[in-house]
Amino acid sequence: MQTYMPIGYKMVDGKIQIDKEKSKTVKRIFSEYLKGKSLLAIAKELSQKEVTNANNKINWTHCAIGRILENTKYMGDEAYPELIDKVTFDNVQTKRNQKKNQLWRKANRKKGKCLFANKIYCGECGEPYRKYTEHSGKACEKNRWKCKKYIFKNRVLCRNLFYTDEELRKVFISTANKLIKNQRLLDKPYKKEPPKISKELLEIENQITRLEEDEEFSSQELANLIFKRAELTYSTSQIDGYEVQTQKVKEMLVGQDLLTEFDEDLFKGIIDKIIIYQDGKVETQFINGLKISEILEYKRKDEKNGCSEKDSGNHTAANEI
Numbered sequence: 001m002q003t004y005m006p007i008g009y010k011m012v013d014g015k016i017q018i019d020k021e022k023s024k025t026v027k028r029i030f031s032e033y034l035k036g037k038s039l040l041a042i043a044k045e046l047s048q049k050e051v052t053n054a055n056n057k058i059n060w061t062h063c064a065i066g067r068i069l070e071n072t073k074y075m076g077d078e079a080y081p082e083l084i085d086k087v088t089f090d091n092v093q094t095k096r097n098q099k100k101n102q103l104w105r106k107a108n109r110k111k112g113k114c115l116f117a118n119k120i121y122c123g124e125c126g127e128p129y130r131k132y133t134e135h136s137g138k139a140c141e142k143n144r145w146k147c148k149k150y151i152f153k154n155r156v157l158c159r160n161l162f163y164t165d166e167e168l169r170k171v172f173i174s175t176a177n178k179l180i181k182n183q184r185l186l187d188k189p190y191k192k193e194p195p196k197i198s199k200e201l202l203e204i205e206n207q208i209t210r211l212e213e214d215e216e217f218s219s220q221e222l223a224n225l226i227f228k229r230a231e232l233t234y235s236t237s238q239i240d241g242y243e244v245q246t247q248k249v250k251e252m253l254v255g256q257d258l259l260t261e262f263d264e265d266l267f268k269g270i271i272d273k274i275i276i277y278q279d280g281k282v283e284t285q286f287i288n289g290l291k292i293s294e295i296l297e298y299k300r301k302d303e304k305n306g307c308s309e310k311d312s313g314n315h316t317a318a319n320e321i
């Protein structure tokens, strides 16, 4: 029975009462938490000091501390006398929510890092971009995306430009907005190609049928045609793939307002890769192969006093497509 009663209470003559000794532990947990200790730190400390829990064991976990901190019975109800006043209890809940939000934001920042990984490529040497978090150089060079070959065998090999997360996000916002404003861009490419190929394919089908009907066909000729048919079917299916991908992009953009801030889901849904060029051109390739370029204000990464931050956020759009 005692197991189900929260620590700090005891049963006396069929009534729940405060357990003087153990209620000190509960109060201590609430006050330590408000002082800024983590659940784990509190659990470790209680174990070290051999404080016993509800089951009279010295076995504290951060989960157990968490359960105590959120148990509303401590504020008192019909069955339980008040052990923790409402203000203290509420303060603890507020603090826990703040911490949860912090953790969530931290996790999201990590997600942001993974978001661009393997999506950014160097247009000069074809290598993927990497986020360099540590560099012995100037502070402004930290946390920038640089070509994987920027430093190769301790030498600067690729001199392509660096970008921050923020700059890459802005590129996406600007590029996505171009497409949102002008969704006809998605209809352009596949209008020309497929009819021609279907026609060619149809012709080959006819030839194959004719040859098969003709009893004296050359098997070599038939084999060639069948091979050609396979080739055409393959490229047609690639175009189907294109259409499927284009359809996906279109679906993602249905009812989409112009972006004012970075939209991670949209980025994941419609972007294949971003290619960086040394002249400041940044080319965004969508999952269906459509490319839209931006020219970012040209900047040299290796300039002597190139630490100025004026470069960030000064995008000039490329000529309208």
Ligand SMILES: [Zn+2]
Residues within 6 Å of the ligand: 122, 123, 124, 125, 126, 127, 147, 148, 149, 150, 158, 159, 160
């Ligand atoms: Zn490179």
